[in-house]
Amino acid sequence: MRALAFEIIGSILIIRDSANDKVLKEFAEDKMKKHPYIKTVMLQTTKIQGQERTRELKFLLGNKNFETIHREHGNQYILNPLDTFFSPRLSFERQRIANLVKKNEVILNFFAGVGPFSIAIVKKQKNCLIHSIEINEKSCNYMRKNIELNNCEGNIIVYCGDAFEIVPHKFLNSANRVLLPLPLESERSLPLAIECLDGGRGTIHWQITDNLSSKAVNLNAVKNSIEKIFAREKISTEYSISEHRIIRWIAPHIAHIAIDIELGY
Numbered sequence: 418m419r420a421l422a423f424e425i426i427g428s429i430l431i432i433r434d435s436a437n438d439k440v441l442k443e444f445a446e447d448k449m450k451k452h453p454y455i456k457t458v459m460l461q462t463t464k465i466q467g468q469e470r471t472r473e474l475k476f477l478l479g480n481k482n483f484e485t486i487h488r489e490h491g492n493q494y495i496l497n498p499l500d501t502f503f504s505p506r507l508s509f510e511r512q513r514i515a516n517l518v519k520k521n522e523v524i525l526n527f528f529a530g531v532g533p534f535s536i537a538i539v540k541k542q543k544n545c546l547i548h549s550i551e552i553n554e555k556s557c558n559y560m561r562k563n564i565e566l567n568n569c570e571g572n573i574i575v576y577c578g579d580a581f582e583i584v585p586h587k588f589l590n591s592a593n594r595v596l597l598p599l600p601l602e603s604e605r606s607l608p609l610a611i612e613c614l615d616g617g618r619g620t621i622h623w624q625i626t627d628n629l630s631s632k633a634v635n636l637n638a639v640k641n642s643i644e645k646i647f648a649r650e651k652i653s654t655e656y657s658i659s660e661h662r663i664i665r666w667i668a669p670h671i672a673h674i675a676i677d678i679e680l681g682y
């Protein structure tokens with residue numbers, strides 16, 4: 418049988434490679450037999466696209482119920498992949514960041530989606546407050562449900578709207594840590610995130626994409642990008658990179674990368 422790229426979100430199998438109907442059906446039936454919890458099979462027909470980072474999915478097999486609960490590290494996320502962004506491939510990155518958070522931190526999540534980063538953090542560190550901003554109303558609604566589902570009320574506050582409008586009014590000079598999980602806006606969000614750090618001191622989890630010729634992050638290229646942004650925005654603060662890693666490969670040679678930037682230490 419031909420191997421096809423896929424991901425499983427809750428009870429939904431999403432096939433990411435296209436093929437003829439016979440190959441798709443064989444693949445889907447095999448996966449459903451091996452993993453009886455798969456109830457619905459969809460074919461991804463576009464890339465993840467647009468500001469809301471959604472994709473088009475075509476129904477192939479099973480139940481026509483597109484809302485599902487994805488379980489990860491003991492947390493549960495309810496969502497509909499037709500309307501919202503969610504990637505199981507970010508699971509390790511969520512846990513990595515959650516493990517870094519200390520007691521009493523105030524955290525800003527600019528691009529919170531259905532809430533998985535914010536919830537993963539609170540489940541590890543009950544003494545923190547996370548302001549979670551999201552522009553997609555459907556994702557905001559799922560985020561509210563997920564906060565309840567995971568008993569994170571009181572720790573996560575949802576702001577439904579554009580981070581670039583909300584943040585300058587509400588969050589300057591207020592946070593210990595800022596999450597920027599949207600490579601598409603990496604250039605625009607970094608200077609604003611710096612302005613949000615309390616006393617100019619804290620950590621920014623910057624996500625970018627880069628075209629890599631090897632399997633390693635090109636740290637010099639990353640520093641050049643940061644310094645270019647600093648020069649353009651006339652930012653003169655000292656910074657260091659405490660961690661960098663490839664989160665996943667988006668295409669051959671194109672990596673989704675996590676950069677932890679420490680400022681004011």
Ligand SMILES: C[S@@+](CC[C@H](N)C(=O)[O-])C[C@H]1O[C@@H](n2cnc3c(N)ncnc32)[C@H](O)[C@@H]1O
Pocket residue numbers: 468469470502503504507527528529530531532533534550551552553556578579580581598599600
């Ligand atoms: C790549 S997704 C990441 C979502 C979430 N952090 C996760 O890991 O599942 C980026 C999210 O940012 C949202 N978004 C895009 N532009 C935004 C903006 N200007 N303000 C707030 N949210 C935005 C999208 O709707 C999407 O849900």
